[in-house]
Amino acid sequence: MLSNNTDTQPWRWAHNYTQLPEPLYSLLPPEPVPSPMLLLFNGVLAQQLGLGALLNDSDTTAQWLGGKQVPPGANPLAQAYAGHQFGHFTMLGDGRAILLGEHISPSGQMLDIQLKGSGRTPYSRQGDGRATLSAMLREYLISEAMYGLGIPTSRSLAVVLTGDGVRRERIQHGAVLTRVAASHLRVGTFEYARRFTPITVLEKLLQYAIERHYPSMATHENPALGFLEAVMERQLALITDWMRVGFIHGVMNTDNMTISGETIDYGPCAFMNTYHPGTVFSSIDTQGRYAFGNQPPIAQWNIARLAEALLPLIHPNAEEAIKLAQTLIERFPSRYDQQWLAMMGKKLGFAAPTPEDRTLMVDLLALMQTQQMDYTNTFLYLQTGQSPDKQTEEACQTPDFQAWQTRWVQQIGGEEQKKTAQNLMQAYNPAYIPRNHLVEQALLSATEEQDLKPFQTLVQLVSKPYEEQKGMEIYQTPPPQGDQDYRTFCGT
Numbered sequence: 001m002l003s004n005n006t007d008t009q010p011w012r013w014a015h016n017y018t019q020l021p022e023p024l025y026s027l028l029p030p031e032p033v034p035s036p037m038l039l040l041f042n043g044v045l046a047q048q049l050g051l052g053a054l055l056n057d058s059d060t061t062a063q064w065l066g067g068k069q070v071p072p073g074a075n076p077l078a079q080a081y082a083g084h085q086f087g088h089f090t091m092l093g094d095g096r097a098i099l100l101g102e103h104i105s106p107s108g109q110m111l112d113i114q115l116k117g118s119g120r121t122p123y124s125r126q127g128d129g130r131a132t133l134s135a136m137l138r139e140y141l142i143s144e145a146m147y148g149l150g151i152p153t154s155r156s157l158a159v160v161l162t163g164d165g166v167r168r169e170r171i172q173h174g175a176v177l178t179r180v181a182a183s184h185l186r187v188g189t190f191e192y193a194r195r196f197t198p199i200t201v202l203e204k205l206l207q208y209a210i211e212r213h214y215p216s217m218a219t220h221e222n223p224a225l226g227f228l229e230a231v232m233e234r235q236l237a238l239i240t241d242w243m244r245v246g247f248i249h250g251v252m253n254t255d256n257m258t259i260s261g262e263t264i265d266y267g268p269c270a271f272m273n274t275y276h277p278g279t280v281f282s283s284i285d286t287q288g289r290y291a292f293g294n295q296p297p298i299a300q301w302n303i304a305r306l307a308e309a310l311l312p313l314i315h316p317n318a319e320e321a322i323k324l325a326q327t328l329i330e331r332f333p334s335r336y337d338q339q340w341l342a343m344m345g346k347k348l349g350f351a352a353p354t355p356e357d358r359t360l361m362v363d364l365l366a367l368m369q370t371q372q373m374d375y376t377n378t379f380l381y382l383q384t385g386q387s388p389d390k391q392t393e394e395a396c397q398t399p400d401f402q403a404w405q406t407r408w409v410q411q412i413g414g415e416e417q418k419k420t421a422q423n424l425m426q427a428y429n430p431a432y433i434p435r436n437h438l439v440e441q442a443l444l445s446a447t448e449e450q451d452l453k454p455f456q457t458l459v460q461l462v463s464k465p466y467e468e469q470k471g472m473e474i475y476q477t478p479p480p481q482g483d484q485d486y487r488t489f490c491g492t
Contacts, residue, residue: 010053012104013073016212020204023197024189025077029070030098031119031129033174035163036066039133039452040140042157045180049157050106065178066160067098067118074100074113078121082195083188083255084305086289091196092188092255093123096131099184110212112184113157116177130166133159133173134447137455138439139266140177145434145462146263151241152234153263154181173447182262185209187306188255194309206313213260222324224313229328232303234261236332239299240339243292244347245430246272246375250282250488252290257302268488271433273478275368275375281436283487296340300332346428347379349412349421360404360411367404371395374478379429382408383422384468388476430465432472434458436486437479 017025038058046052054061063069070076078094085092098118102110116139117131140156147153162174193202210217210227220226238261242249249256250268258264268282277293285291290298307314307325315321344361345353353361368378374392381387381396382405395401412421442455461475 010051011071011073011101012050013075013101014104014110015075015101016110016208017079017099017102018075018077020208021197021201023080023201024193024205025079025099026122027075027077028098028121029076030067030115030176032068033066033119033162033164033176036062036068036176037161037163038062038065038158039161039175040137040156040159042140042144042155045155045157048105048107049103049111049180051103051157061158062160065115065158066162066176067115071100076100078123079184079189080123080192081186081188081255082192083186083253084191084302085253085255086285089191089195091192093192094121095124095127096121096129097179102183112179112181114179114181114184116179117162117174118176128166130162130164130174131177132166132168133161133175134443135267136175136177137443137446139179141439141442141455141459141462142266142269142434143179143263144459145465146247148463148465149241149245149430149433151245151247151263152238152261154179156180181258181264182260183209183212183258184264185213185259186255186264187257187259187302187309188253189259190306190309191254194312199312202309203313206310209259222314224310225324225328228303228307228310228314228325231259231261231306232328232332233335235299235303236335236339237261238263239296240336240343242295243340244343244428245433246275246292248272248279248281248290248292249295250280250285250290251490252295252298252302254302254305257299267490270436270483270486270488272375273435273483274372275365275378277365277369279483281483281486281488283489296333296336300329300336303332304329343428346424348382348408349418349425351424357411360407363404364408367401371398371401372482376430376433377476377478379425380431380476383425383429388473389478391478426466431468432461432465432475434462435475435478436483436488438475 038061064071076098078098080093083092097114097116100113103113104110120129136159140159143153143156157178157180160176164174165171166174193205214227214230217223217226248270256265270281272279272292279292280288311321314324341353341358350357373395374389377387377389377392387393442458445451445454
């Protein structure tokens with residue numbers, strides 16, 4: 001099924017999604033914009049994609065990636081999907097995005113090229129289909145930070161100014177983001193196929209997803225169940241990574257959970273400064289459904305929704321299908337617990353952590369919460385012996401923390417093993433994250449003052465988050481007043 005077209009360069013399109021039944025998508029081009037201008041271009045990513053030649057003609061590239069012209073060989077479409085948003089099922093779809101097609105990289109990888117903010121589609125409902133410059137810059141920044149952290153994520157190839165204003169609370173600059181992803185298949189894609197299309201459509205969608213992401217499942221004795229387990233394992237690994245760096249997605253609806261296991265849709269996301277499992281930044285998450293500490297059980301809940309969609313393909317007998325799916329999903333907590341223990345072990349320098357080490361980890365998190373310590377900088381202190389911010393440094397000198405630290409040194413093997421442990425920690429504890437106040441400052445500078453320098457400096461820094469750089473301590477310091485009143489928004 002997977003094919004490619006090498007006749008048109010630099011694009012190498014493989015339009016396999018359009019071979020699926022049409023209820024899954026609507027063919028249409030982006031809505032043209034008046035005067036597209038290339039604002040940001042990810043040259044490193046472009047080279048990886050075999051698209052470095054796009055910079056040879058920035059005007060044409062701006063027209064292609066801004067939606068004014070369709071790139072040669074592209075077959076644009078908007079994908080249909082549904083989703084549980086804050087637990088409530090609804091019909092959705094690409095309301096402001098157009099998939100140009102699947103592009104084949106020089107290494108043979110198939111990747112979706114999508115324009116976000118490209119105008120109305122049949123799924124826009126009451127929306128204008130556009131996006132603000134601030135929201136697209138945020139996604140560019142955070143997705144590249146996640147990539148630098150080594151966490152599976154969609155990538156950002158370019159940001160194009162449209163020349164149009166976008167009305168939100170006020171008129172803002174409009175922009176289109178070019179998003180690159182392993183695919184845009186979501187849990188919600190399967191929910192849509194199950195709820196609104198014949199069973200044959202669901203079967204073909206599963207076949208496509210298996211061929212694209214989990215080809216070994218094609219020969220599994222129960223492909224649908226094997227696929228469900230493979231997706232669950234990818235999500236387990238992803239959520240564990242989010243917890244490792246203090247990332248809060250903010251809107252873990254099933255339409256934002258990818259089948260590939262990549263992080264996608266960076267609307268109300270943020271990184272936690274002061275440690276607290278109940279941390280919420282999203283303005284629309286008034287009940288804390290998607291709080292930092294709730295992310296693992298919500299991922300399990302979302303996987304259960306995928307299982308519901310797949311039930312008729314798991315087994316023709318409904319009761320047997322439910323039993324098979326439920327047995328699998330019930331393993332989620334223990335599998336996450338195992339991965340969390342291994343992850344936290346590496347953050348603390350344990351190559352093979354034990355149940356006794358777990359107690360040490362839990363006690364550390366309790367101390368961090370009680371003393372309002374910075375999540376990132378506390379681990380940096382253990383790794384380097386000093387913290388970039390004064391409050392965390394002072395908390396690390398308290399009798400309670402010093403007593404905990406003595407236990408930690410003993411359990412890693414004493415002072416003679418401390419350096420070995422700290423070397424291990426360096427690969428798992430970032431020195432830099434996109435601090436929320438710095439992100440806002442960079443976005444404000446770019447959108448209101450037309451000064452991209454703070455934004456570009458922050459992108460460069462968080463793209464190499466494990467390398468400490470002299471003179472950059474300001475990027476490691478949380479805001480003086482903390483994040484108590486900080487709120488993020490969908491940006492749509």
